[in-house]
Amino acid sequence: MRLRDVVILGGGLAGLTAALKLKHLNLEVLDAASWIGGRTRSQRLPGGPWLNFGAQYITEDRPAVVELADSLGVELIHSEMFEDYYKLLLPEDAPTRAEVEAGIRRIEEAQSQPRPVTLPELDDVSFADWLGPMSEAAADYFDRITLLMNCASTIDLSVVGGLWVWGDQRTSPWNTDEIPHHDRGELVVAGGTSELAGALAASIGGRVSLRTRVTSVTENAEGYLVRAVGPDGERTLHARRVVCALPGPIAAQVFPDLPGWKLEALRAVRYGRWISTPIVITPAGRTAPPYPLTASRPLVRYNADGFLARTPGDFDNEGGTYHSFMADAAARVVWNDPDESIKSGALRMFLKEHPEYADRIERVELHRWELGHPQYVRGLMKHFALLAEPVGGITFAGDYTWQANMEGAVRSGERAAQQVLSK
Ligand SMILES: Cc1cc2nc3c(=O)[nH]c(=O)nc-3n(C[C@H](O)[C@H](O)[C@H](O)COP(=O)(O)OP(=O)(O)OC[C@H]3O[C@@H](n4cnc5c(N)ncnc54)[C@H](O)[C@@H]3O)c2cc1C
Structure with missing residues (x-):
């Protein structure tokens, strides 16, 4: 059993940003998913556009994400779809x-x-x-x-x-002049949002183990024993320090020995579910066979935003993707419905708004996010300052410890790395 300087739990933007800042150390990132980047998951289609399942937009209140992307050579493209x-x-x-x-x-x-x-x-x-x-x-x-x-x-x-x-920035409840911002307008990641996570993983030399679910972390004489189940069965890692970049409720489950105040804070974090159903449109003149619609529920809002979020570019020449999302209230209702029913519901709503694309639906994809978005629920603020508080050699990162978006994830990862380095 090798002793790592740091084991990072979670390969979302928070964990990977922490890894970047700690890359000179002997480290490993563990993530339960089969893809890199957690809630920034995206997919490039061969010869065509990309689709995002999670995060989309880098608005002006997200300068740390822009700085990170620039430092990694990840291309950001201007987009005006979501403004206002x-x-x-x-x-x-x-x-x-x-x-x-x-x-x-x-x-x-x-x-x-x-x-x-x-x-x-x-x-x-x-x-x-x-x-x-x-x-x-x-x-x-x-x-x-x-x-x-x-x-x-x-x-x-x-x-x-x-x-x-509410409004143009989601960095703070208060609209003051000190809100950090960049001046490149609203941006999206060229090729899909997970290009950013891919670049982060490459910059740490690929030291990320996917399909590796952490089951528990306990203290021992030299630091921490991290137990996980990976593609080849159970693994035990030995680490001097741990960065926990897991969603709050999962962090509360895998660290049985945390003090009560910390567990209480982590359990106060509640997530809303999202279901994303990206809809891919072919270029004009390349018609697709009729999409095989199945039954969907009447009166359910299968799309949260009127299809504002789409890939930039000329849909007639190149095709593109409309990013359709069901927010928590509706996602709970259809959660156990068959995929095809949910896709059909989203597509029916889409075609009502965009009948011109009726014969250009290339595909509809689907992702259920059970821990979709940490919500600013009633009573959370009492615990908020404690969420990022380290416990012994464990530091905590994740959007729920800062603000509920990519900027929060990136900044929390930077902070967690700083906490590791300052001890
Ligand atoms: C549908 C959707 C749309 C969004 N749109 C935007 C947007 O437009 N702009 C924006 O800025 N933000 C957006 N967000 C939010 C943004 O995606 C998140 O704030 C950010 O990606 C969170 O990063 P994170 O590292 O904190 O968490 P995550 O990305 O959730 O990372 C946590 C990681 O932990 C892993 N994990 C869980 N359990 C275990 C376990 N037991 N063992 C090991 N690994 C485990 C998960 O697989 C995951 O990779 C959106 C999110 C969603 C879901």
Whole structure:
């Protein structure tokens, strides 16, 4: 059994960024999935476009992701599809729109007054209650936006959470001038988001073991015993230090010896489910056979965003992918439905909006994300500062310890590596 300086649990952006910063050490990254990059999973299609199953957009509030991509030579392309999503989805009828705009003004005013996020009136009250009574159509608008931005309905979110995910930046609930940003507009990763994780893995010399599920981590005389099940059966690794970049609830399961305050904090992190159903369109003139639709559920929102998220470029010349997502509320309803039914539901909604593509559907893919998005739920802020607190030789990374997006994952990985190096 070899003694590693560091074993990193989780090969998402957080774990891989930590690995990059620690690459001079004897390290290994373990990940349960069969692909690299966790929730940035994407796929390149032969000779065609790419499709993303998870993360898509690098908005201006994500400078650390841009810096990382630049340092690795990963190409980022300008994209304007998702900008102003919350204005694009505004209801059209005048009374609902007026109601919604009044709500948005109130949100923006609250965002301009920074306060401690642990105040009970911010942390313990649901965003829906704070928004107050309104028409069903207006309430639906706010619910839809918060589901899209944090996979959490206005009922799940605290007031802090609602303010955090609303608007042009999702770095903080407060809209102050100090929000770090880059000035290249909205970007996507050329070739698919997991190109970034692939470049990270290459930069650490491929020291990533996929299909390797960590089952427990316990202390011993020299550091930690990491037990895992890999493609060749059980493995035990010996490490001086551990970086845990697993989702919060899984971290709570694999470290049985953590102190109560840490377990409580990790268990307070709740995730919303996502189902992604990317829809690939052929170039114009190359028709595809009719897609074999099966039954899907009436009245279910198989798409969260009106198909805003698509690959940049000219669909008529090159084809492309529309990234369709079901947010938590709808994903829970269809979770156990057959894949074909979910794909059909997404495609029916798509064709209603884009009938021009009826004979150009090349394929529809599907990914169920059970731990899709860490939500800013009521009561989380009490524990928030403790999520990233190291315990002995274990440091913690992951978007749930910083902010719920790629920027949070990258920055948390950098911080965890710094904590390792400073001891
Ligand atoms: C549908 C969707 C759309 C999104 N859109 C955007 C977007 O447009 N922009 C944006 O910035 N962010 C977006 N995000 C969020 C972004 O993907 C995440 O914030 C980020 O990728 C999280 O990285 P992470 O390393 O913290 O976690 P993860 O990527 O979840 O990494 C955790 C890793 O741990 C592994 N793991 C789990 N259990 C075990 C175990 N027992 N043993 C070993 N390994 C284990 C998992 O396989 C995973 O690879 C989106 C997410 C989803 C799901």
